[in-house]
Amino acid sequence: MSKVLVSDPIDQAGIDILSQVARVDVKIGLPPAELARIIGDYDAIMIRSETRVTKEIIEAATNLKIVGRAGVGVDNVDVPAATRKGIVVVNSPEGNTIAAAEHALAMMLSMSRYIPEADRSMKSGQWNRKQFVGTEVYKKTLGVVGLGKIGSHVVTVAKAMGMKLLAFDPFISAERAEQLGCRLVDLDTIFRESDYITLHIPKTPETTNLINAETLAKMKPQARIINCARGGIIDEAALAAALKAGTIAGAAIDVFGVEPLGESELRSLGKEIVLTPHLGASTAEAQVNVAIDVAEQIRDVLLGLPARSAVNIPGLHPDAIAQLKPYLQLAETLGNMVSQLAGGRINDLQVGLYGDLAEQQTKPIVTAALKGLLSPALRERVNYVNAGIEAKERGIHVSETRDASVRDYTATLKLVAKGSLGQHSVTGALLGDAEMRITSVDDFPVNVVPTQNMLFTVHKDVPGIIGIIGSLLGKFNVNIASMQVGRKIVRGDAVMVLSLDDPLPDGILNEIKQVTGISDAYTVTLTS
Ligand SMILES: NC(=O)c1ccc[n+]([C@@H]2O[C@H](COP(=O)([O-])OP(=O)(O)OC[C@H]3O[C@@H](n4cnc5c(N)ncnc54)[C@H](O)[C@@H]3O)[C@@H](O)[C@H]2O)c1
Numbered sequence: 001m002s003k004v005l006v007s008d009p010i011d012q013a014g015i016d017i018l019s020q021v022a023r024v025d026v027k028i029g030l031p032p033a034e035l036a037r038i039i040g041d042y043d044a045i046m047i048r049s050e051t052r053v054t055k056e057i058i059e060a061a062t063n064l065k066i067v068g069r070a071g072v073g074v075d076n077v078d079v080p081a082a083t084r085k086g087i088v089v090v091n092s093p094e095g096n097t098i099a100a101a102e103h104a105l106a107m108m109l110s111m112s113r114y115i116p117e118a119d120r121s122m123k124s125g126q127w128n129r130k131q132f133v134g135t136e137v138y139k140k141t142l143g144v145v146g147l148g149k150i151g152s153h154v155v156t157v158a159k160a161m162g163m164k165l166l167a168f169d170p171f172i173s174a175e176r177a178e179q180l181g182c183r184l185v186d187l188d189t190i191f192r193e194s195d196y197i198t199l200h201i202p203k204t205p206e207t208t209n210l211i212n213a214e215t216l217a218k219m220k221p222q223a224r225i226i227n228c229a230r231g232g233i234i235d236e237a238a239l240a241a242a243l244k245a246g247t248i249a250g251a252a253i254d255v256f257g258v259e260p261l262g263e264s265e266l267r268s269l270g271k272e273i274v275l276t277p278h279l280g281a282s283t284a285e286a287q288v289n290v291a292i293d294v295a296e297q298i299r300d301v302l303l304g305l306p307a308r309s310a311v312n313i314p315g316l317h318p319d320a321i322a323q324l325k326p327y328l329q330l331a332e333t334l335g336n337m338v339s340q341l342a343g344g345r346i347n348d349l350q351v352g353l354y355g356d357l358a359e360q361q362t363k364p365i366v367t368a369a370l371k372g373l374l375s376p377a378l379r380e381r382v383n384y385v386n387a388g389i390e391a392k393e394r395g396i397h398v399s400e401t402r403d404a405s406v407r408d409y410t411a412t413l414k415l416v417a418k419g420s421l422g423q424h425s426v427t428g429a430l431l432g433d434a435e436m437r438i439t440s441v442d443d444f445p446v447n448v449v450p451t452q453n454m455l456f457t458v459h460k461d462v463p464g465i466i467g468i469i470g471s472l473l474g475k476f477n478v479n480i481a482s483m484q485v486g487r488k489i490v491r492g493d494a495v496m497v498l499s500l501d502d503p504l505p506d507g508i509l510n511e512i513k514q515v516t517g518i519s520d521a522y523t524v525t526l527t528s
């Protein structure tokens with residue numbers, strides 16, 4: 001039975017799903033060294049934002065197949081290290097959108113009306129009304145940095161509160177911004193014109209310290225900034241200095257460069273700052289959503305099924321996965337075959353997608369072909385996660401051709417592999433929904449169902465050759481299940497494809513290659 005480690009607090013709904021397929025150990029707050037010591041026992045780990053799945057943890061994770069992040073940000077996971085090792089990383093891109101957006105809005109209002117400080121004052125026995133005169137958000141300008149899922153919901157609600165809206169997001173169209181009721185502007189305009197600035201962007205090299213002494217200096221003295229996105233987007237020392245100097249009026253911060261936040265100047269500031277300990281996703285609803293979303297994906301991957309929100313493999317909707325599955329199987333089978341036919345080191349793969357296949361998403365199909373291509377060399381070490389990266393590291397150049405008008409079959413895939421020992425090609429098609437056929441080998445037409453043990457020969461199309469092969473195989477007690485010859489012209493060159501009930505014994509391939517009229521012979525073993 002698979003084993004799953006849950007190392008951050010996860011809603012029971014997720015643990016119940018995992019328990020259907022695995023033994024689940026819940027161990028919260030493990031020190032990194034302890035996590036590294038035990039991770040080798042686990043097939044999957046489910047985390048929130050506290051556990052750091054570093055390169056060292058990945059290296060120690062000898063059985064790990066999947067890291068499930070119950071939330072959006074995967075910056076606490078070394079995704080490149082996981083990808084290199086073929087470990088799927090999944091998240092829950094939408095489960096906590098509303099929670100995070102509502103937290104940003106709550107932070108904006110509580111900062112504007114000094115609610116946390118007023119509450120503290122009441123609880124210490126005071127009745128102080130003069131000290132807590134706030135500001136309204138109505139008719140104020142809100143600058144939204146990042147108009148993705150959370151930013152868009154913030155905009156919708158802020159609009160209803162009568163705010164004027166500016167947005168900066170280089171990856172969103174002006175039309176989309178307009179639809180949401182905001183004006184897309186450059187970052188400088190956001191800094192200079194906003195009364196409130198709210199950040200809803202990932203932490204990337206471009207966004208690290210986006211808010212710094214220089215950008216803070218561009219803001220209005222009455223500006224207030226909200227960060228419920230990621231720590232490190234704001235330079236915390238510069239923010240503390242700007243608040244002390246009155247460069248800006250306020251800040252509401254949920255996320256920090258180092259979490260948990262240790263000693264920090266931010267903690268020593270007064271009512272101008274509101275701090276929460278990374279509570280953006282902490283609602284009952286969001287925690288159920290993300291726990292179910294991620295636990296289902298872990299369950300599926302442990303059962304050998306694809307995940308719908310993998311961040312390091314092409315993410316596909318379950319319906320799309322079901323639709324693509326036969327194509328993926330075809331691509332993997334052909335990749336495996338052409339790799340064995342080509343032998344040696346492959347440095348170029350041409351992928352031709354024809355008919356219905358030309359209208360499908362190419363990336364997963366190419367990934368499946370590469371997985372098949374590399375599997376004779378890498379065995380189970382190659383999977384859908386790392387096939388692309390492994391191919392790139394081996395210098396395999398991949399190109400694609402598509403043509404929906406080629407309709408020999410409903411869907412046809414052709415792989416051409418060039419390598420150190422020459423070039424070979426295999427074409428395959430799907431008959432109906434899922435029945436696979438090899439329809440050509442090195443451009444010789446055949447019609448063969450791929451099977452576990454296959455023998456291919458290239459020979460002169462003259463009488464007697466087929467009989468000789470049959471006798472040779474008989475001599476070694478190898479039973480032929482089916483046999484097909486493909487030729488372009490009568491008495492020219494031909495290929496023979498044999499499906500064998502048994503693997504070819506050692507030595508027999510060389511004997512076949514010695515037969516007069518046979519110019520080459522190859523065995524192909526398909527593992528699944
Ligand atoms: N505080 C929390 O508990 C909490 C909860 C959920 C999400 N988050 C964080 O909130 C952030 C937003 O999440 P989301 O679900 O809306 O993500 P999203 O991917 O839907 O949106 C992010 C947006 O940022 C934009 N963007 C990327 N780089 C940018 C840049 N340099 N400048 C401007 N825009 C840029 C993208 O185009 C995208 O539209 C993420 O950092 C996520 O980790 C925090």
Ligand SMILES: O=C(O)CC[C@@H](O)C(=O)O
Pocket residue numbers: 048049070071072073074096278280281282
């Ligand atoms: O797990 C959490 O509570 C935080 C989640 C949040 O930071 C996210 O990126 O989804």
